[in-house]
Amino acid sequence: xxxxxxxxxxxxxxxxxxxxxxxxxxxxxxxxxxxxxxxxxxxxxxxxxxxxxxxxxxxxxxxxxxxxxxxxxxxxxxxxxxxxxxxxxxxxxxxxxxxxxxxxxxxxxxxxxxxxxxxxxxxxxxxxxxxxxxxxxxxxxxxxxxxxxxxxxxxxxxxxxxxxxxxxxxxxxxxxxxxxxxxxxxxxxxxxxxxxxxxxxxxxxxxxxxxxxxxxxxxxxxxxxxxxxxxxxxxxxxxxxxxxxxxxxxxxxxxxxxxxxxxx
Numbered sequence: 705x706x707x708x709x710x711x712x713x714x715x716x717x718x719x720x721x722x723x724x725x726x727x728x729x730x731x732x733x734x735x736x737x738x739x740x741x742x743x744x745x746x747x748x749x750x751x752x753x754x755x756x757x758x759x760x761x762x763x764x765x766x767x768x769x770x771x772x773x774x775x776x777x778x779x780x781x782x783x784x785x786x787x788x789x790x791x792x793x794x795x796x797x798x799x800x801x802x803x804x805x806x807x808x809x810x811x812x813x814x815x816x817x818x819x820x821x822x823x824x825x826x827x828x829x830x831x832x833x834x835x836x837x838x839x840x841x842x843x844x845x846x847x848x849x850x851x852x853x854x855x856x857x858x859x860x861x862x863x864x865x866x867x868x869x870x871x872x873x874x875x876x877x878x879x880x881x882x883x884x885x886x887x888x889x890x891x892x893x894x895x896x897x898x899x900x901x902x903x904x905x906x907x908x909x910x911x912x913x914x915x916x917x918x919x920x921x922x923x924x925x926x927x928x929x930x931x932x933x934x935x936x937x938x939x940x941x942x943x944x945x946x947x948x949x950x951x952x953x954x955x956x957x958x959x960x961x962x963x964x965x966x967x968x
Contacts, residue, residue, distance in 0.1 A: 707947035710735035712842060713789050714946070715782060717769055717826045718796030719762075720747035722898035723848055725754075726935035727793050727942050732760040734943060739763040739782045741796065741826070769796050770817050775825035783833060790842040791946040792830045797822035798900060799863030801907070807861065815862035820869050823847060831877070834886050844946045845888040847874045848938065851961045853892060854968045867892075871957055878955035887954035889945045894961030895923060896933040929962035 714731045718724040719740025732738045732755065740762050742748050748764040755762045763786060767778040783789060799815035827845060834843045852860045853867025871890055878888035895901055909919040924931050938960060944950055945958075959965065 705949070707734055707943055707949055709791075709943070709947055712736045712791060713782075713786055714738050714791040714793065715779070715789055715826075715830065716740045716793045716795065717822065718742060718794070720744060720751040720764075722795070722900055723893065723896060723935045723938050724793070724795035725751050726939040727795065727848075728762055729755060729758070729760060730936065730939035730943050731791075731793075731946075732762065736791075737761075737763070737786060739765060739786060741765045741767050741769060741778055743768050769822035769826050772821075772825045772828075775822070776829045779826065779829035779833065788837055788841075789830055789833055790844070792827060792845045793942055793946065794823045794826060794845065794847045796826065799860075799866050801859050801863065801904065803911075804858045804861060811862045812865060815866045816869070819863060819866040823849075823870055824873065827877070831881065831886065835881075835884060840885050842946075842948060843884075843886045844950075845874075845877075845886070846891060846942045846945045847888065848891045848893065848942065849874075851892045851894045851959055851965060851968075854957075854959065855965050875955050875957070882954050887945075887950070889950070889953060889955070890957040891938060891941055891945070892957060892959045892961070893933055893938050894927070894959075894964055896935055896938060898935055901932070927962040927964045931962070933960060933962065 714736045716724050716728045719728040720742035728738050728740050745766050752762050765778050767774045769775045797819040799819045849870050850867045852864035853871045874888050874890045909916045
């Protein structure tokens, strides 16, 4: 299927690892021009080399997107160097998990700063750019949030709350800007095979006294499809949502959890 993404400029916030890097690779393989943003220069360099080895090109920008001024200046730098942005894929940021009996009010603020703010700051800058384009073309946002924004989990209360806020903000913005030709959609992955998930599973194993393999088997047994998602599968959905093939799809929240939480 030709998604007509050739030469489109795609910004992937949090594109140096995990789902973000999978998205960056997928868009680049479709012929898009891809700029990725990460706080870590080291991860950016590693991502660049990994893509170059596969014959793909990434443009890398280091920034702490939790800081509104940095998000704004980074988006401006991307536009100055590469032209008008067509697609924003938001994956930057993750909230730490804490045992519920150790939670404090400060943890909720930390979660907002870690997950909610990077998405909102980057999206705000890109939306302003979209609205200022003299000749609108493809303009789409894909916010990759997480199933924890819809399913309450005791070990993920603060991060889940930040995710829920992101989902609501995404839907409101999709409704507000739809008449401007801007589409905003949400993907909620469940357990996906990424370094972040591996770290979460390792903590679960440590707390339970079980091996990592036992915990992985238990968690996968809870998923009707019987396995965790691959980052590339999430990227495939992001490609479709960003493209004109999904031109009538906006304000959608797609749960990608292998059927673990039907109907939520």
